[in-house]
Amino acid sequence: MTHSANHTNELVHEDGHHDLEELRKFGFWLFLITDCILFSVLFATFVVLREGTAGGPGPKDIIEMPGVIAETFILLTSSFTSGLAVLSLNKGSRQGLIGWLAVTILLGACFIGLEMSELLALISEGHTIRTSAFLSGFFTLVATHGLHVSVGFFWILAIILQLSRHGITPVTTRKVQITSLYWHFLDAVWIFVFSVVYLMGVM
């Protein structure tokens, strides 16, 4: 009861500003939905072209599970630490917030490093995006996800800089919440990359 009374007051005081920030978050949510559709097209392409190895290597020949398992748990942990960053934000702790965001993007950087070395090793063995339909689908799907993580890395880095300059304001608060959603979304997409590309590839 106390809660709903407080909330009504807050809406009256803030005079629509609160709603505008909510609307901006909803706009970002819509972007995430369209990004889901982008990935679904890449997944459909990958699954359809999976058998088309054109005499080149198949999934079982190119997948190195230890690296992939490490990538999976690193990204999963970074999704959790990005949540811890939001908890620090709720507490109003700028130090905690910046610290957890830094941990999150460091884990993100480890993920990108492992993935890059996996893809570069394939390329150096002569298995490139041009080798077969299967590898075209594989490189496009995995690298599009990796590109999203890289964008997230620089985006959160920029927000850490803004936080250290301006502190926790309504604007930086919204930005942290949006990047946190984005980061959880990347982990959610990776679950399907891990399942469909790697687990189904080696089973």
Place this chain on the structure above:
Amino acid sequence: MATQGRHAHEANEGGHGSLPEYAIGFALSIILTLIPLLVVLNGWMTGMPALLVILITAVLQFAVQLLFFMHLREEKGPRYNLMALILGIVVVVTVVAGSIWIMVHNKMY
């Protein structure tokens, strides 16, 4: 009670979530990652059963991310986030299942 109310208020204002909620979500995600991993790597199942385990644990883990990390449950008023998500899922399932269905019946070569 008063403290609880204040916490709930803070949570709603500042972007939701609590430590136990994130910790449970993290633990569930790890379990749901380990299950298909062990099933596949140890060869406990093959073929269709293994495929089903992989898909079901993936979908469950997607739900864990949405509910525990992205706070889909806490939305108030008209649930536009949920509606947009459902529309997105309809499009995603149509694109993926439709593509597979068409191409399975199109092996002309």
